[in-house]
Amino acid sequence: MTTYRPEGLDDAFTQPTDAPDTGDGGSAGAPVQLPTLGFTGWLRWAWRQLTSMRVALLLLMLLAVAAVPGTLFPQRVQDPAKVAQYLLDHPTTGPWLDRLGFFGVYSSVWFSAIYLLLFVSLVGCILPRTKVHLAGVRGRPPRTPRRLGRFPAQGGGTTDDDARAVAERAAATMRRGWTWLPFVPTYRVDVHDEGGGTWSAAGERGYLRETGNLVFHLALVGLLVSVATGQLLHYRGQAIVVQGRGFANAQVDYDTFENGTAFDPSTLVPFTLRLDEFDARFDPETLQSRDFTAHVTLTEPGDAPQERTIKVNHPLTAGGAKVYLQGNGYAPELTVRDAAGEVAFAGAVPFLPQDEVYTSRGVVKVPDVSGDQEQIGIVGYLLPTATQVSDTLYRSTNPQPDEPLLVLSVWSGNLGLDTGVPQNVYELDESRMEQAVDADGNAVTLYVRPGETVELPDGLGTLAFDGLPRFVALDLRHDPALPFVLVFSLLAFSGLAASLFAPRRRVWVRATPGTGDDAGRTVVTAAGLARGDDVGLQPELDRLLAATLPSTTTAPPAPDPEAPADPGSATTTPSAPTVLRGSAT
Amino acid sequence: MTTGDLSTLLVWAAATALTIALIAYAADLARIADSTQGRAAAKAGARTAVAAGGGSVAVAEAPPAAPAGSAKAEGIARSTTYLGIALLFAGVVLRGVAAGRWPTANMYEFTIVGVLVAVSVLAVVQQRRVIAFLGVLVTGIAVLALVLALNAFYIQADAVQPALHSYWLIIHVGVAIIATGIFTVAFAASALQILADVRASGPKPVDAPRAWTDGMRRAVVGPRFAWVDQVPSPRDLEALAFRLNALGFVLWTFTLIGGAIWAEHAWGRYWGWDPKEVGTFVAWVVYAAYLHARTTRGWSGRRAAYFVFVGYAVVLANFTVVNLVFTGKHSYSGL
Numbered sequence: 001m002t003t004y005r006p007e008g009l010d011d012a013f014t015q016p017t018d019a020p021d022t023g024d025g026g027s028a029g030a031p032v033q034l035p036t037l038g039f040t041g042w043l044r045w046a047w048r049q050l051t052s053m054r055v056a057l058l059l060l061m062l063l064a065v066a067a068v069p070g071t072l073f074p075q076r077v078q079d080p081a082k083v084a085q086y087l088l089d090h091p092t093t094g095p096w097l098d099r100l101g102f103f104g105v106y107s108s109v110w111f112s113a114i115y116l117l118l119f120v121s122l123v124g125c126i127l128p129r130t131k132v133h134l135a136g137v138r139g140r141p142p143r144t145p146r147r148l149g150r151f152p153a154q155g156g157g158t159t160d161d162d163a164r165a166v167a168e169r170a171a172a173t174m175r176r177g178w179t180w181l182p183f184v185p186t187y188r189v190d191v192h193d194e195g196g197g198t199w200s201a202a203g204e205r206g207y208l209r210e211t212g213n214l215v216f217h218l219a220l221v222g223l224l225v226s227v228a229t230g231q232l233l234h235y236r237g238q239a240i241v242v243q244g245r246g247f248a249n250a251q252v253d254y255d256t257f258e259n260g261t262a263f264d265p266s267t268l269v270p271f272t273l274r275l276d277e278f279d280a281r282f283d284p285e286t287l288q289s290r291d292f293t294a295h296v297t298l299t300e301p302g303d304a305p306q307e308r309t310i311k312v313n314h315p316l317t318a319g320g321a322k323v324y325l326q327g328n329g330y331a332p333e334l335t336v337r338d339a340a341g342e343v344a345f346a347g348a349v350p351f352l353p354q355d356e357v358y359t360s361r362g363v364v365k366v367p368d369v370s371g372d373q374e375q376i377g378i379v380g381y382l383l384p385t386a387t388q389v390s391d392t393l394y395r396s397t398n399p400q401p402d403e404p405l406l407v408l409s410v411w412s413g414n415l416g417l418d419t420g421v422p423q424n425v426y427e428l429d430e431s432r433m434e435q436a437v438d439a440d441g442n443a444v445t446l447y448v449r450p451g452e453t454v455e456l457p458d459g460l461g462t463l464a465f466d467g468l469p470r471f472v473a474l475d476l477r478h479d480p481a482l483p484f485v486l487v488f489s490l491l492a493f494s495g496l497a498a499s500l501f502a503p504r505r506r507v508w509v510r511a512t513p514g515t516g517d518d519a520g521r522t523v524v525t526a527a528g529l530a531r532g533d534d535v536g537l538q539p540e541l542d543r544l545l546a547a548t549l550p551s552t553t554t555a556p557p558a559p560d561p562e563a564p565a566d567p568g569s570a571t572t573t574p575s576a577p578t579v580l581r582g583s584a585t
Numbered sequence: 586m587t588t589g590d591l592s593t594l595l596v597w598a599a600a601t602a603l604t605i606a607l608i609a610y611a612a613d614l615a616r617i618a619d620s621t622q623g624r625a626a627a628k629a630g631a632r633t634a635v636a637a638g639g640g641s642v643a644v645a646e647a648p649p650a651a652p653a654g655s656a657k658a659e660g661i662a663r664s665t666t667y668l669g670i671a672l673l674f675a676g677v678v679l680r681g682v683a684a685g686r687w688p689t690a691n692m693y694e695f696t697i698v699g700v701l702v703a704v705s706v707l708a709v710v711q712q713r714r715v716i717a718f719l720g721v722l723v724t725g726i727a728v729l730a731l732v733l734a735l736n737a738f739y740i741q742a743d744a745v746q747p748a749l750h751s752y753w754l755i756i757h758v759g760v761a762i763i764a765t766g767i768f769t770v771a772f773a774a775s776a777l778q779i780l781a782d783v784r785a786s787g788p789k790p791v792d793a794p795r796a797w798t799d800g801m802r803r804a805v806v807g808p809r810f811a812w813v814d815q816v817p818s819p820r821d822l823e824a825l826a827f828r829l830n831a832l833g834f835v836l837w838t839f840t841l842i843g844g845a846i847w848a849e850h851a852w853g854r855y856w857g858w859d860p861k862e863v864g865t866f867v868a869w870v871v872y873a874a875y876l877h878a879r880t881t882r883g884w885s886g887r888r889a890a891y892f893v894f895v896g897y898a899v900v901l902a903n904f905t906v907v908n909l910v911f912t913g914k915h916s917y918s919g920l
Contacts (some may be wrong), residue, residue: 053881059875062897064867071860071911227856234851254743311852317724324853334735460908475853485855490843496838500831532880533824547882 011020017145021463024144050117051124056156059118066114071104071118073097077104119224125319126217133210141204144508145527150552152538153528155545157501158521163511166522166548167199170509173516173547174203200510207505219492225490230481232476235259235268236475242331242348243469246274246297249319249476269319271300276307278328278470287356288401294472310474321479329353329360329444332406333466338369339459344376350471352426353381357385365415369461376460377416377428379409380446392445404449404468410436410456412498503529507541509548524549589683589742593735595676596697600731601726608661611722616655617717618812618828643788648832659715666708666724668823673731683742689758690745691917692908696734700727707747710770710825716816718780719916722773749917750840757840761865771829775893779820780805782887784813813850823886827879830893834872843864852914862913864903873894896898 025089049055074082083103087094101108121125148154159166174187187203194200236252239247247253249271259265276296282288296312298318306318315322331348338344344366351362359381366376385398386405394405413433416423423429436444436457507528514521528541586594593871618800677698681688688694707723744755783805804810816822844865845855856862877891878884 050757052875054884057874057881057884060870064870064874067863067867067870070858071907075858078859235749283744286743288743291750292747311750313751315850315853322853324851331708353636477853482849482855486803489845493835493838493842497835502834533820533827535824536826 028266047124050121053125056118056121056125059114059121061116062372063118066111067105069102073102073105075103075105077106083367097483113225115224119221122217124215127525129210130214130218133207133214134299135181137207137211139215141188141202143190144192144200144510145201146512148315148508148525148527151527153530153541154526155538156523156525157545157549158514158518158523159218159549160205160521161403163197163199163522164193166511166524167201167509170544170548171201171203171527174201174205174507175254185505187477194510197513198510203507205505206531207504208498208502209504210499212495212502214495216492216495216499219488219495220501222488223485223492226481226484230260230479231486232260232262233481234477234479235263238421238480239474239476240331240350241273241275241472241474242350243275243278245348246272247474248272249321254476267320269301271298271319272299273318273323273474278468278472279398280328281308287399289356292325292328294328294474297354310472322474323517324475324477324479325472326475327353329358329469329471329473330401330404331471332362332386332404332468334364334366335464335466336366336376336378336456336461337464338366338371338376339373340370341461342370344461348469348471353399355396357396357398358382359396360384361426363426365417365425365428367415367417373460374412375433376456377413377415377433378408378463379411379428380406382406394447401468405452406446406465408446408448408463409443410446412436412460425565498541502536503536504538505534505537509544587683588679592676592679592683592742593636593739595672596731597737598733599669599673599676600728602665602672603728603731606662606665606669607721607724609658609665610717610724613658613662613715613718614812616658617815618809624897639774650667659717660781662717662720663708663711663715666704666711666720669727670701670704670708670790673697675705677701680742685744687755687759688742689754689762691740691747692738692904693734693740695758695762695904696730696738699765699769700730700734702763703727703769704766706767706770706829710774710829714817715908716777718777718812718816719770719773722776723770724771726773734806745917748851750845751851753843753850754815754865757843757847760836760843761840762831764840765900765904767833768897771826771833772893772897774822774829775828777816778819778826779890780813780817781816781822782803782890785819786812788874823890826893830872830875830896834869834876837865837869837872842870848914857914859901860907860911860913860916864899864907868896868899868903871899 002275030113041439051136061249074086086103087098089098093281097103101110105111126376137553161169168191171191176186187205189201189203192200192202227522235257236259237249237257239253239254241247249268251257251265251268274297275294276297279291279293279295280289281291283290283494292312295314296308296310298308299305300319310316310323310325312325315324317323329350329352331473332424333345333348333349334345336345336566345364345368348360351360353360361381362379364376364378366378369375383394383403383405384400385396386394387397387403389395394407411428411430416429423458438444438457446454446463448454448463448465450468451467453462457464505528507526509524509526512523512525514523524545526541526545587774600881677688677694680694680697684690689698703723704727707720711720783802805813817825844862848862849855871892874888875896878892907913
């Protein structure tokens with residue numbers, strides 16, 4: 001792009017580069033300077049490279065490319081099971097990818113290196129510019145250049161008013177604020193007496209553009225710091241709560257709990273939360289979910305219990321943390337009696353929904369059997385609305401509990417709970433167990449409806465299906481940095497908008513006593529210069545000229561003592577001012 | 586016929602109207618290519634006439650370029666574009682009525698609203714001066730997208746799952762759609778900028794062994810692309826593309842921030858590297874690189890425009906590939 005560079009104005013307006021072009025600066029002219037660089041010289045060279053725009057560009061593109069593998073490979077933070085499956089499926093490449101951090105891309109060394117370098121580069125570029133800008137904000141508009149003929153926006157005309165009045169009117173027009181924001185001036189204007197009766201007005205606007213640019217970049221740094229702080233201080237707990245029960249905000253009460261390294265567990269506010277009722281609405285035809293509402297009772301320490309609701313998109317705030325409704329399902333109330341008739345297990349067992357019609361899978365582990373009976377494991381499915389498809393095959397046809405049915409198989413042996421290996425409560429470790437079979441060697445399947453009690457095979461005992469409460473999966477999260485993340489995001493957004501949309505313009509108007517044909521009148525020339533391409537520059541200059549040279553047919557003003565005396569001026573027929581429009585934009 | 590069926594019919598009608606607009610723009614473009622040779626001489630004559638003006642009184646303004654293409658074709662293109670916008674708007678509104686909610690909840694609705702935005706932006710840009718190439722490219726993409734939406738993405742108008750019960754469905758998705766529409770027109774402007782730039786820079790001696798790019802360059806410089814001489818200068822096109830891209834980028838930034846706020850409400854975290862989040866982030870970074878490249882010495886002009894191509898490709902992939910291939914929290918296509 002070719003931009004006109006007037007002499008004496010060689011600054012941000014005319015420089016297409018934002019950063020010093022370090023790439024070929026050293027090699028210009030002088031042959032080789034490398035041997036004399038020395039260690040600090042190299043450091044300086046590296047720093048200037050890093051803060052140059054070209055390296056920033058390179059880092060930006062690298063960042064874009066480096067973010068992609070995170071969607072192509074399963075990520076540990078999102079789905080550890082998928083990563084484990086991937087490692088099983090790819091025994092040769094899997095471990096290498098793991099070592100190179102492809103299953104945790106966004107916390108990997110290389111990804112972090114790219115964005116940290118990018119931020120260092122950003123700071124190195126922005127801080128010097130901030131200094132320059134702070135100095136420039138207090139500066140005055142540059143003096144009117146001698147020749148206005150070569151600027152991208154131009155205009156002019158003649159008028160009967162004297163030069164000083166014209167310059168001051170132009171200045172006043174430029175100083176006038178926006179009509180919708182009356183008291184904020186658009187232009188910073190100086191009026192110069194250039195001698196010989198010539199006056200000029202020099203105006204500059206759009207300091208907001210660079211301010212916005214700097215605010216945007218500094219806000220990005222603030223955003224990074226806030227996110228990192230949040231990572232250090234946050235905690236997150238997940239709990240499954242069955243209807244009619246509750247949990248307390250204590251680390252032990254959560255099924256899973258994770259926290260940042262700087263988190264102090266003693267800061268947990270010990271409120272309690274009880275699930276009273278859970279409403280689920282589904283579309284009767286498509287069976288898709290339409291609305292979930294959990295009615296809970298919240299008891300904050302020192303307060304009376306309060307009834308609240310939690311919905312998707314509407315978390316509950318309790319003890320400085322937000323409680324989210326992340327999932328729901330059924331938890332059949334079961335009682336298992338062992339061979340001796342003793343109650344070996346009683347309680348609600350959450351069954352996890354597997355599909356849209358809530359076909360749910362669950363496991364009952366019964367380790368506490370009396371005598372030397374073998375431990376019992378029960379695995380199976382809950383069908384909220386069971387429809388018989390064939391003799392032994394049932395299918396759920398509705399997520400609502402219209403016709404609940406448990407379809408279970410029974411295992412006996414050692415549950416493996418005391419092996420020291422942590423177990424998944426939703427999986428049965430079948431390695432030390434044996435499935436109950438009938439006389440023909442076929443696996444025994446139990447079909448149980450609410451209120452029924454069935455005999456377990458092989459005389460293991462009985463199982464009673466007492467009721468079908470619902471459960472909710474709650475996710476509780478506290479991140480103290482959240483307001484800062486929001487504020488810095490919004491700051492970055494407004495800074496960005498200002499830096500892209502606020503026009504940065506310089507406008508000059510010069511009024512000179514006319515000679516020759518225009519003797520006795522005042523010749524006005526005007527020019528404008530903008531940062532980058534600016535389609536609004538010429539129209540603005542035209543508006544300014546139109547306001548400075550009002551098309552009046554009134555008599556010429558009384559001769560001003562400061563205006564050059566011209567005997568012909570009093571007799572000249574007043575003519576309408578004319579405006580010369582430049583065609584170059 | 587239900588309201589939903591009527592909406593689908595209107596979208597088909599809009600696709601038809603835009604197809605006619607596409608043909609008219611193409612005819613206009615062909616006419617420009619034909620008449621280019623004759624106009625070169627006429628233009629030289631006009632120049633000398635302007636030089637007669639002078640002094641302080643004359644209005645020294647170049648006469649507006651005479652319409653090079655077929656006025657009839659341009660008229661048809663313009664009116665069928667407006668008709669297409671009206672039909673599509675009615676179709677979108679009825680879709681919302683049929684579903685009983687804001688119509689931006691799945692891929693089908695995203696596509697038809699996105700096309701509506703892109704064609705509207707085109708109409709605004711074309712109001713000052715018809716750029717036939719821009720019309721061909723944008724209406725072409727619009728027709729393709731509409732037919733694809735009707736045949737591949739279509740699902741019955743219906744209420745939505747609880748996660749979408751939020752006013753952010755209007756703000757976040759609405760702004761994302763508008764940004765996508767604007768990026769589409771900006772992409773067309775950048776494509777034309779490159780063509781015009783290559784043509785303006787003239788034939789280059791064959792020095793590099795890159796035979797295919799050289800072949801392309803020679804084709805662009807040759808007589809078949811003579812119509813490129815009639816489009817605005819590469820500089821003006823660059824300015825147009827930049828203004829559109831800057832607007833799109835600001836809206837895209839807002840999409841990211843609004844999405845983060847919504848995710849904080851709905852999913853309990855403001856950022857979780859969901860495939861759609863990654864795609865949006867990558868597109869944001871690429872467009873940020875474009876804005877930086879514009880102001881970097883040696884990267885402005887044509888090289889910066891290549892970033893627009895990459896960025897737009899990422900935006901499209903983020904919409905299609907991420908929705909259809911990856912499973913994430915943004916899997917709302919309904920397919």
